[in-house]
Amino acid sequence: MSGSAIEVRNLSKTFGGGRSLFGTERHAVKAVDQVSLVLQRGETLAVVGESGSGKSTLARMLVGLEEPTFGDMQIAGRDAAALRRDGPRAFGKMVQYVFQDPVASLNPRKMIRQALEAPLKLMNGYDAGKRQARMAELLDAVQMPKDTLDRYPHEFSGGQAQRIAIARALAAEAEILILDEPVSALDVSVQAQVLLLLRDLKRQFGLSYLFISHDLAVVEAISDRVAVMHKGRLVEEAPTDQLFRAPRDPYTRQLLDSAPKLRKA
Template sequence: MNEIVLEAASLEKSFGGRGLLPWGKGKRSLQAVRGVDLQVRKGETLGIVGESGCGKSTLARMLVGLSEPTGGRVALSGRDVAEMRRNARSELRRKVQFVFQDPLSSLNPRKTVRQILEAPLDNLLRMPRDRRRERVAELMQLVNLRPEFVDRHPHEFSGGQSQRIGIARALAAEPKVMVLDEPVSALDVSVQAQILNLLGDLKQRLGLTYVFISHDLAVVEHLCDTVAVMYLGNVVEHAPAEEIFRSPRHPYTHALLQSVPTLGRRSDPDALSEGELPNPAAPPPGCAFAPRCPRARDDCRQARPPLERMADGHLAACYYPLAREAGKDASQA
């Protein structure tokens, strides 16, 4: 079994909770991530999916040390990320890198591509100048960009080319893990396919491990080995990708799949319209999905269901999960 390279344990993140003035009335905090447990194994691509506002991007930023958890911990190859963030920041950045959703806004408009790619080579790897020039050429080749592009600025590129530069910048640090936050959502469909194929090729060639944040289930199904489904800051289902898409056990996962159009079946736009999204600053007691769930009963509204084993490698947080056969039939209906 492959080693665990990235792990989150009881991870939490809250925002707010205090008034603007010391004597002012305190504000209610917003808990964006609520006790998440995840393990990512070497060479794996973990997809994290859910509706907008479920905490995906907040979780991603904590995984790479860009945001400090309110509670719990993140470990990278057994080492605490918060400690590395304080004492070994350069080592942390060498081991895990982040690819942003908007490629243009993540690149410094005043720098050329050469300067953008040389920065991690110089600051993190302490690479000599002659070797840096060679390595920049190698990185451009890795992401299928023409070598003469190195002296251009980001605004001279298309969205897809800009994202290739962002990927090359992440690769420059020679990381073991890459966290990608909606890396293709801002791109045209044809360009999305090119970037996804590039990511798949780089993973195989360089032995990378990915955490892939997305709301696009078709993309996740194409790229990911395992999938974690988030709802209002919680992981409500976690399983191999094939199992998630073939036989979802949590009603929320089933509703997500029903809302996506597939060949031979119309999407159901009302699959998630039952009730309103709970206020994340005041989540309902018990299961957060209960107000929208057709299977909810009284005990669902009293205590939050734990993430429990439903089958081999398949976890779901539901007191009344879909039966395996029923889930399979429903997802294909």
């Protein structure tokens, strides 16, 4: 466990089930079914699969937005359930979530200054002077101008909004980022820019990424290892080069056959 950022064992999530008020049995859906995987410190592990495969439900469990039906989960060697009981501050300082829709993830009524200040103040206890300095550093890290702070989310393009969302995640000073389809809503040229930014930030801040995607071409460009999900289960896991060169599972081969190829930078 000393080298792991995230480790899950037999993690499962079932929606529905049980009986209704009238005694009829409700249909149960296993969104995630006994998934076990490890994200090592400093690596990018991609979890890939088509819509409905369970990958986003897995991501939401990892950040506490969904409660597992059963299974064990550890974050940086600590029990995730115990971390959540310690409160959002303790959990948020270890792992942060970057959403698929960057504009929707930002409060439209608040300036970017407020979005970045909140974690700096509530999680890190920075005073006003230190918050101002840190916000300038974060904007520089994600390649956004200083006047970003005094503008609203609707004033930015999707790519710019995603850079801001990444800066907000970094403001908590967590070393683990769960990235749920972070470039799927962006134009192809902007996707490439954000992927390069994520790679640079990983080196700069010593981050570990769990990268959720349905797009194996994007995954090939950024990941160290790939875990493939299908119908809630993990069907294959391998280093990226190995998986692309010699996939074992028929479902993985199907995904590869349908994906355009990108060379890893």
